Amino acid sequence: MIATADSQRRWRRIFLIVGGIVAAYALLAPLTSLDAAQAAGIPLLTDKFWFRIATYVVMFVVLATAWNIIGGITGYAAFGNVAFFGIGAYTTGMLIAKAKWPFLVALPLAPVLAALFAALVGLPLLRLRGHYFAVASLGVGVAVGELVQNIDYNGQPVFGGASGLFLPIYAVGHRGLFFFYLMCGAAAIAIAVTWWVLRSRFGYGLIAIRENEDAAAVIGVNTTAYKVAAFALAAALTGLAGGIFSQWNVFINQDNTFPIEYNVQMILMALLGGTGTVFGPAAGAVLLQLLIQFLGGSLPISFDLPFVSSEARPIVAQVILGLLLVVVVIFVPRGVIDFFGGRTRLSLSYLRRSLRDTSL
Amino acid sequence: MAAFVQLVILGLLAGGVYVAVGVGFGLVWGVLNIVNLAHGALVIVGGYVTWQLFTAFGLDPFLTLPVDAVALFVLGYALQRGVINRIIRAPLLFTFLLTFGLNLVIVNVLLLIFGSDFRSVTPTYSGQGFELGGIVIPYVRLASLGAAILLSTGLAFLLSRTRVGLSIHAIAADRDAAQLVGIDLRHTYAVTYGLGAACAGVAGGLIAMIQAITPTAGEPYTLQAFVVVILGGLGRVSATVVGGLAFGLVEAFGQSIPGSGSVFANAIAFGLMVLVLVTRPQGLMGRLR
Known part of the structure; x- marks a missing residue:
């Protein structure tokens, strides 16, 4: 021993x-x-392309870490966080493109608006539990994207419509580098906030809600306020990433700011790394995002998949991702970081045990 | 007034598809406590079975519906027995992710096999209809509503009158007690999911006659199935039927609002769902569980 x-x-x-x-x-x-x-x-x-990949990876560190606050620490399976990403992106995007605000002035409003929206929808939604909350939040994610794309005023699309919204390019030396570090800053904030939450009275309240909401209420945790605050906090961080994304990517539309698959990816990342921890979601995000890029063939180092033509490759990559999702969920429910963290060792008996714990 | 009646009739006819999509989803959710995010993918598999039989053998699409049901039952049984049963005791997030992963695999395997082209099933009578007091009723829509009602009735009969149905009720009520009286849990779980998948397959066959399908066309149906089940109330087939028809009506009236067109279909559906969840969580017809 x-x-x-x-x-x-x-x-x-x-x-x-x-x-x-x-x-x-x-x-x-x-x-x-x-x-x-x-x-x-x-x-x-x-490779300039490397900056893009690296910035994407760090962006998902922010998204997964933010999801962890509501999903991992509070235990509410939010499936529509992409709504906040999109709201952040469109807040900054609209202020820059239509109101001609400078980027660094427009950016702080992205988390503010995302958090306000989260508080607003959170009040009714967070009364729901379990499956109901998960799918209702998924619905919010889908519905907000649809509204943003389709709202017209006097026949003119308010938010750029289906053709999207173009932003003026932000004039700064070494753009790629600038946005990479800006995103790293957002990631640092997200991780610091998580660290603070886990050590604060607020965080203990959230954990109490996750473990037993009724008991938490009985010992005096104002569950509604705590849940809404956690939801808004997660939304603010997600919105911040969205705001940076809009100026970085210069073009935003429904497809790149409200993609449903981001909802699942951020959860899978947090799960892979270990939910409820400070660095787990970040580590999971790096692992999974690199894997996704690698399978999709967009990393500078890559290889050809045998028997797969280049046209079919993105599709096969999705199949592999799906199978991976299934395998991870079935065999490694506590996240892979568990092994490296030294608490468990990857062994046949571990896999067998986790299978026995959850199967019928 | 005529326009109003027309909208009601069109809404009810469109509701047939939602009934078919909803009953299988509601069964799996109510009994197995799984929100099956792969439901839309299973629906589309059914659609492709119908399309394949129609184009390859010229079979009438309504005659392919039993084939859809059998094929999807086998697929669903295998999925539950081989994969989903292994995480039944895990937290709900895991079933979400697992079924999403299955959805990803099924949709992309379909893309590899059939490509992303639009496929439609067009028997000679498609696009035709009859007029009743100034209101046009398309044959396919009417027949698909009939098929959906038949499917729900059959499912309700199976659940209430057969031995299998009673064991499904038993595992829904109390898993451990059901095991104590000798019910094979793994088999019954798999049969339940298989039945849900079979309903999805029939729904897919109906959908293939109404719209052109692609491998990714199923995703909206997963979400709509959820709304339908919430709307009617979880736990009874008849409630889902009411939910499906109500959803069809809401959609028809939503689309008739000038200026909105069909682009807000999801927003209307989810707005409605959140409203129902917050004000009447047991659904229109449901009892609180």
Whole structure:
């Protein structure tokens, strides 16, 4: 037993060190990439495309970490968080494109509006529990996207309609780098907020709600206020990511700001990394987003899938993703980070045990 | 007035499809406590079975409905027995993610097999109808409403009058007690999901006659099935029938609002659902569980 504990601790330390090195490299490498790496010809860093991928990865760190506040800590299975992403994107987008506000002034309004909207719909929705809340929130996500695309005023689409909304390009040196670090800033805020929540009275209240809502109410937690606050907090962080996305991507429409699959991806990321933890969702987001990009063939390092033509590849990637989802949910319900964190070891008996715990 | 009557009739006729989509979804949800996000994908599998039989053998699409039901029952039974049964005791988020994963796999396998082209099933009588007091009633719509009612009646009969149906009721009421009296849980769970899938298959056959289908066309039906079941109330087939017809009516009237067209279909559906959930969570016909 002692030997196992020792080796687990060693694995945990190795994981932390490797994770720290990778994170530091990812954060600092872009700075050096501009001249030095270009001269050295390091493939990943000279590629402008890499910034796009890296920014997407960090964006999902924000989304998954934000979902964790309502889904992981409070235990409400929100399936429509993409609504807040879209609202954030359209808030910033409209203020820049139509009202001609400068980006950095328009950006803070994205989380504010997303949080206000979340509080507004949260009041009725958070009275629902379980499946009802999950699908009602999914409905909000779908409905908001549809409204944004289709609302007309005097025959003119208010939000750019089906053809989307174009933003003026933000004039800043090294754009890719700028938005990468801006997104990293949002991720840092999201993680810091989670860290604070888990150590505050507020967070203990949320955990109490997750474990037993009626009991939480009995011991004096104002469950409605707590739940709505958690929902609004998650929405604010998600909206912030959406606001950055709109100016970064320059073009927004219903497809890229309200994609239903983001709802599932952020949950899967949090689940993969471990819900209710500070760094779990972030780690899951990095893993899964890189995997999605890799399977889709958009990473600089890639390989050909055998027996698959290039046209069929995106479809096959989706099939693999679906199968992966099924396998993860069935066999690794506590998240893969569990193994690296040293609490459990990946073994046949672990897989068998988790299967037995949940199956009929 | 005539326009009003026309809207009511069209709404009820359109409701037939929603009834068919809703009953299977409601059965799986009510008995297995699974919100089956793969339901729309199963619906579309049924649609492709009908399309394949119609184009390859020229079979009348209404005659393919039993084939849809049998094929989808087998698929559903296998899915529940092989995959979903393994996470039945996990928190609800897991069943959500699992069925979403199944949805992803089914839809993309269909894309690999059939491509993303629109496919439609057009028997000689499609597009025709008869006039009744100035109101045009399309044959296909009327027949599909009839088929949906028949399907629901058959399901209700099966659930209340047969041994299988009684064991389904038993596992819905109390899983452990059902096991104690000798019901094979794994088999009964799989049969229940299979029946739900069979209903989805029939719904898909009907949908293939009404609209052109693609592998991704099923997604709205998952959401609509949910709204239909909420609207009627969980737990009884007859409630879902009422919910489906009511949903058809709401949709018909929603689309008739000038300027909105059909673009707000989802927004109307979900607005309605949230309203029902907040004001009358047991649904129009339901009892509180």
